[in-house]
Amino acid sequence: MSSGQAAEGAPAASPAVSAVPRLLSALFYGTCSFLIVLVNKALLSAYSFPSPMFLGIGQMAATILILYISKLNKIIHFPDFDKSIPVKLFPLPLIYVGNHISGLSSTSKLSLPMFTVLRKFTIPLTLLLEIIILGKRYPLSIIISVFAIVLGAFIAAGSDLSFNLEGYTFVLLNDIFTAANGVYTKQKMDPKELGKYGVLFYNACFMVVPTVIISFSTGDFQQATHFQHWTNFLFVFQFLLSCLLGFLLMYSTVLCSHYNSALTTTVVGAIKNISIAYIGMLIGGDYIFSVLNFIGLNICMAGGLRYSFLTLRENGKSAQSGDEENALLESKC
Numbered sequence: 505m506s507s508g509q510a511a512e513g514a515p516a517a518s519p520a521v522s523a524v525p526r527l528l529s530a531l532f533y534g535t536c537s538f539l540i541v542l543v544n545k546a547l548l549s550a551y552s553f554p555s556p557m558f559l560g561i562g563q564m565a566a567t568i569l570i571l572y573i574s575k576l577n578k579i580i581h582f583p584d585f586d587k588s589i590p591v592k593l594f595p596l597p598l599i600y601v602g603n604h605i606s607g608l609s610s611t612s613k614l615s616l617p618m619f620t621v622l623r624k625f626t627i628p629l630t631l632l633l634e635i636i637i638l639g640k641r642y643p644l645s646i647i648i649s650v651f652a653i654v655l656g657a658f659i660a661a662g663s664d665l666s667f668n669l670e671g672y673t674f675v676l677l678n679d680i681f682t683a684a685n686g687v688y689t690k691q692k693m694d695p696k697e698l699g700k701y702g703v704l705f706y707n708a709c710f711m712v713v714p715t716v717i718i719s720f721s722t723g724d725f726q727q728a729t730h731f732q733h734w735t736n737f738l739f740v741f742q743f744l745l746s747c748l749l750g751f752l753l754m755y756s757t758v759l760c761s762h763y764n765s766a767l768t769t770t771v772v773g774a775i776k777n778i779s780i781a782y783i784g785m786l787i788g789g790d791y792i793f794s795v796l797n798f799i800g801l802n803i804c805m806a807g808g809l810r811y812s813f814l815t816l817r818e819n820g821k822s823a824q825s826g827d828e829e830n831a832l833l834e835s836k837c
Contacts, residue, residue: 529763533756534776540749541619543742551739555728557719560604562743563750564715567708570751571701582702589706592697596688597710603681605715610674622675623774624657624804629683630770637687640765645814650767652807653774660800686766689758700758708754768815775808 547553574580583589610619627650634640693700719725733739760769782801 526763529756529760530768530772533753533760533769534772536749536753536756537773538776538779540746540753543746543749547739547742547746551733551736551742553728553731553733553739553743555719555724555731556609557605557715557722557724558728559743559746560601560750561712561715561719562747563604563754564708564712566747567704567751567754568712571705571708575701575705580701582699582705585706589698589702590710593692593703593706593710596685596692596703597707599681599684599688600707601711601715603678603685604711606674606678606681610671610678614668614671614675619671619675622657622672623679623682624653625676626679626682627767627770627774628654629679630686630767633683633687634690634765634767638691638766640767642767643814646811649807649811649814650771652810653771653804654807656800656803656805656807658800659803660797683766683770686757686761686769690761690766693758693762700755700762704754704758764815771808771811771815774804775812 544559547559548556553559571580571582575582614622631642631647631650635642689703692698693703698706716725719728757769760772
């Protein structure tokens with residue numbers, strides 16, 4: 505077989521090769537998402553930090569700084585700014601800031617287990633937006649798994665004895681913004697256009713100034729600067745850690761969506777959230793136990809694990825199909 509023929513046959517095996525980055529990107533996203541919820545919960549609840557918007561500004565600033573320094577040192581590449589970039593990005597910057605603010609606000613107003621349960625509504629919203637915007641189609645088994653997660657969330661939330669209307673409103677808004685962010689990010693990060701680093705960098709650049717203005721006008725910025733714990737080393741360390749994790753979370757979200765789908769990224773987040781709920785039962789201190797809530801959490805976990813199994817099986821079939829096609833091409837050569 506000639507080298508030209510080998511080159512033609514080689515791409516067929518790519519599905520098998522891409523199974524590793526698919527899995528690693530999902531694990532990376534799940535880990536970052538897990539850690540940032542714990543750190544933000546400590547900042548906003550344990551320390552009673554009054555300014556979730558200021559924390560979001562810190563995370564955006566960290567993203568801009570890290571990516572810009574990496575570009576200057578030629579570690580990464582993304583296009584320089586031109587007048588076409590805002591058009592290419594829209595409506596991602598608006599969704600991005602809405603996702604940030606609603607997510608941080610909801611974390612401080614709900615118990616950790618109930619926050620993680622209500623975040624499950626992101627999944628059917630992502631499924632719906634992928635079908636509408638990206639034109640994707642999913643088998644019935646995947647759809648049933650998704651709605652099993654939602655059913656469990658309904659059962660668990662229905663028994664919440666610490667109901668907070670403002671918290672529920674913020675977390676449901678966060679669900680909508682998260683679903684839209686995942687689907688539009690998948691659509692926008694074409695390597696021939698902005699690429700994943702360009703999407704992250706310009707998103708943060710476009711929204712950091714308006715967010716600072718909103719923070720000033722609402723008094724959020726002033727509350728943050730007058731906060732009493734800025735001399736507390738542990739608080740400052742956790743604040744900086746949250747800023748770094750904010751960047752890593754945005755990067756891992758883009759990476760996971762790039763190698764998988766927006767829906768898979770959302771389901772990975774859901775499984776992580778249920779794990780946090782179980783931990784919150786033991787060490788959070790703000791979980792109110794009820795039988796219905798516990799049953800609902802277990803239904804959520806079962807649906808998430810079922811989705812993971814079906815997705816991995818589908819990926820395995822794709823890899824096997826690619827190997828068989830490659831072997832067939834080689835035998836013909």
